[in-house]
Structure formats: structure tokens, C-alpha cells
Amino acid sequence: MTPTTDERLASVIRSLTEVVMPHLPADASLAQEQVQLAIGHLQILRLQFDSVHGFEAEELADTRALAAELAEAMTGGTSTIAARESLEDLVGAPAGEVRAALSAVNRGVELLVQAVSADGSDDARKKLPEIILRHESQRVEKDRRWFLPYGFDTMEAAA
């Protein structure tokens, strides 16, 4: 029998909340703020822990879908063609480590955006923002919901 991740996180949160916090001097404002933030972080991590891998895998899948559509639609001069082919390679490559794969695809998209600005066809210049914004509006919604527990987001209020 070994402690689960949830049990370990819960015990640290309880220790910080019930043992460490009350013993901090009243004038230790930085320490108090940081312990509160640490507790907040840990509570959110505890909430999300079981979903982290799924969230990141979905993020990669979404980004690859965007990259694939971009690669198919972009036409233009030599810079655009070279960036498009690099992106096609990245989309088709085995994923490996998820964060590294995501970074690589995102960087490939960045280079394609720059290339289309330099020598993309008129059609590519029109389609590129349409494709990115359509995909990103959905992706951003997922990211905002993921980080909603941090309390910054006004999405509920704005809605």
C-alpha cells in the first residue's frame, strides 16, 4: 500500500493551512501571501491532476489539426512552400514527448505565419488568419476553462 498522489497533495495542503499558516508572524506579509498562493496552486493541481495528461494530449491533437489544415491550404513562394513542408513533417512525425512535440508544431506554425507574410499567395493570406482564428477560438475556450480555478477569468461575467 502506497500513498496516492491525491493523498500526498492533500496532506501538504493541510499542513500548510493548519500548521504553517497560523504560526507565521502577523507582519510576515510576503510569507503569508506566498503560503496562500502555494495552497491555491496545490488545490488546483489536486483538482486537475488526473486530467493533466489528457488535457495536454488534446492540446497537441488540436494544434496538429490546425497545423494540418494550414499546411494543406497554404500556397505561395519558396519561403511559404519550405515552411509548409516543414510543418507537414512535424504533423506527420511520431509525437514522442507531448510538450516537446507541441512546442515544435507551434514553432512550425509560427514560421509558416512569417513565411506567408513574406511570399504567400493572396489566397493563403486570406485563409491563414481564418484558419488560425477558427481553431484558436475553440482552443482558447478550453484553456480558459482549464485555468478558471485560478479566479482571474472574466468569462462568466462577460457572458
Place this chain on the structure above:
Amino acid sequence: MNTALIERPLVQNEMETVHRKIIDRRRNNRGLPPYRAALTEEIVEILSAFFAKERPGARVSGVRRVGGGASKEQFFFTLSDGGKEEQFLLRMDPRSAITETDREREFVLIDAMQGRVPVPEPVWIDNDAVHFPQAAAIMRVVSGVTKPSDAGVKVSGLGTWLGPELREKIKDQFLDYLVEIHSYDWRANPLPGFEVPDADAKQAARWNFNYWRELWEVDEGEPRPVMSLATQWMADNMPDTAGLVMLHGDYRTGNYLFDEASGKITALLDWELARIGDYHEDLGWVLMEIFGSFDSDGTFRASDLFEREEFIAEYERRSGRTVNRETLHYYDVASSWKCNIIVAANGLAAARSQHNHQDVLLTFLGAAAPMFANDLVRLLSKGAEA
């Protein structure tokens, strides 16, 4: 994986000298050992040694850390001298911050604003960290609060909720002071370190873009498609300068002190991002949704003070300037883009390098990045103009 794709070229674009210095310092400091938050007793010792030279016979007491804030180490203290007691604030840079700036530049500008708008009185500066462990400035303490004591009413967002009563008391001052800052005659009264982007019609927009773009690269911001699109859109759509003014750079509710009973603004704070640039840049920042509020009926108020069109109309009326909607749209995009760089690159880089005293806050703030990404999607969906 093609690793060449994720290598970042070292670029050196034109920008103000002070900004080049900040970027070089940030890049060069990357390998330095971790930074530790200063202990109160250490600050007592440092301040006592400083005033032993600066004001012999004076005694330092009541040193206490100031809570809140995400970029500077700040301490209140009392200086007793000849039976007189004065309250001061020490503002000291950590090794690296979410917004890394120049203490002397801030000091010089606040000094120039004395008597024009309410500001703290800057008294001592140690920009080269001769007396303090890091660059530092000391200012006289001004009374007031940055948010009402019942601000807990607002449960989300980075903005401060003022409510109807304070809103009516504060809004005219807020706008009048912005107009006054913008009217500062920097040609007749040039400030050391503040360069003027007037070499060509696009230099103001270009300097702003180049600085933040390089900060993004230096701090290895993780690209996401909408940021890449926004960056290229800004490079391709730089507006001509409509008019050069002294910009505050971070003008919003939360960055001024006010008297809670009267609603009188007692001091405008956080001048560290000030520069000479297009007035639309400050307007775009003020109008950012993330720093504002939404009523239950969905009405948005910038800084919880003005509805968007009301703010634009009143700024035009009081300043005599015309707000160009295309230029404002550019700076709306630029503001959200810049905020994304601050939370998703600058803050996280400072935390990763352990060069800040609030790593845990910086990573917490990083969670705001999707909101700015959402702003970029919303704004860029409008096309080239609003």
C-alpha cells in the same frame, strides 16, 4: 523532431537605449544564481548604512514589507531625524521581474510630474546598486488605497471593482490626469533617458513592437498560433504616429491611490513602463477588458470607470485630440499581446531562473495567459480595423 525549427535567432532591432540595456541585462543575467527575498533585518541594516552616509544622525525604524505587487521588493520605513519623523517607501528590483524596468527613468519622470498630477515625491535613487543589493529608489509615502475595502464584491478578473459611488467620484480625475500626462511638453522639458521616436511616421509603433518582441524571444515565450498571428499582424500593420505624448504605460485602476472617503486620487503609481509614444497606446491599455469590469447586464467599464465609447469621446473632448479607430484597434491588439508576453514569457522566465522573490505568484499569474489569447482572437477577428 526538427530541432532547428525551435532554435531562436538572436535579433537586434532598433529601440530606445534603455530598453536595449534592459534586454541585454536580462539575457546576461540568465546564468546568475537564484535570488532570495530580502529579510526585513537585512533591509534595516542596508537602510541604516545608507542613511549613515546620506543623513548622518538619522535613525531608521518601522521597516515592514509591503504586500501585493508582482515586480518589486517594497518596504515602508520611518526616518527619524532631529525630532522629525518621515515615512518612506523603498522600491528595489529583484534580479529579474515580470516587468523589468529602470528605476532611474521612473524616478526622473515622477520628479518631472510633481505639481502636474498627484505623484509620490521621489527622494533618493541608487540605480547602479552601489548602496543596495539591487537597483533601488526611495519615495515619500502617500496615503490612500488602491482598492476599496469591500473590493471582495468582484470575484473574478484582474481589474478592481470600485462600484457606482466611487466611480462617480474618481472618473473625471482619472481622465483629466491622463490628459495632463499626455500634455507634458517633453520637447521644451526633455527628460534624460527618454528618447523621441520621430525619425519616421512608424518609429513609435516600431520601438514598442521591437522591444516586446525581443523580450518574448529572450524569455523563450512558448509560441501559440494566435500569438504568432498577432505578432505578424502587428509587424505588417504598424500605424503612422498620430501624435507623440508622454505615455504612462500602465494607466488603470489599481495603479493609483485614492482616499476612500472622498474618492480623491492621492497619487498615480507604477510609472516604470512610461515612454514617449503614440497616445493611442495608453488608450488601448486603459480600454483592455481584463482591467475593467462587467455589470450583471454585461456592460463593460474600462478600469470600472468608463464605458468604451464614453471614454473615447471624453478623451477627445478634453484633450482636443482625435482618436483614430484603426490606430486604436492596433494598440488594442498591442495591449493584449504585450500582456500575454508579460504573464506567459517574462513572469515565467523570472520564475524559471529563480531570480525573483515571488516565483509562486509569477506562475500563478501565468494562468491569465489564455484570457489575453482570447482577447487576441476576439480583436484579430475584427480584421485590420475595429
